[in-house]
Amino acid sequence: GAVVSQHPSWVICKSGTSVKIECRSLDFQATTMFWYRQFPKQSLMLMATSNEGSKATYEQGVEKDKFLINHASLTLSTLTVTSAHPEDSSFYICSTFPASGSYTQYFGPGTRLTVL
């Protein structure tokens, strides 16, 4: 299947700092990328949808000024958690699908964020 990478795989930061997470599609172009969040023992929840060259669409209850999404190229989307707080500690996962052909979504390995 298609390969999606994320960086970093884990990060620990102090409360009030900002953290950037990168999501890359390695072997295909992706016009749309999705960002999910997963709290312990819970299922994945869609946070936002990013489209290359346009503003992201956020799900209800997700603060767009806190979770900044940039999708500047067809292979890279970034999620920046601004002024992180302990309650933002979670597992962040991106996913996407090839722009041509299959509509199957492939997921990145996830980024574990811990805010102290």
Added chain:
Amino acid sequence: DAKTTQPTSMDCAEGRAANLPCNHSTISGNEYVYWYRQIHSQGPQYIIHGLKNNETNEMASLIITEDRKSSTLILPHATLRDTAVYYCIVRVAGGSQGNLIFGKGTKLSVKP
């Protein structure tokens, strides 16, 4: 998208077939059945999907009932590495791409 119902957990002996059921009684005619799994602390992994015909790939087989109201994912020879949470999701392919709605899934434990 239609909702799905899966058992909370299942056990399977190593080397035996694991049969994971999923009910999707309100599925629409243009909705596909997708299966993903999530091994602990990893991103979900695509397994297989189908519309109405049975499907098989190198990982698993998908059996969809004729009325499409339920399906079964079959792992023919389960290994310890197949221990994971398995998610059955129905959605329109090519439609609103972001709506992979994850339920609680089935926690499959493969035991030696």
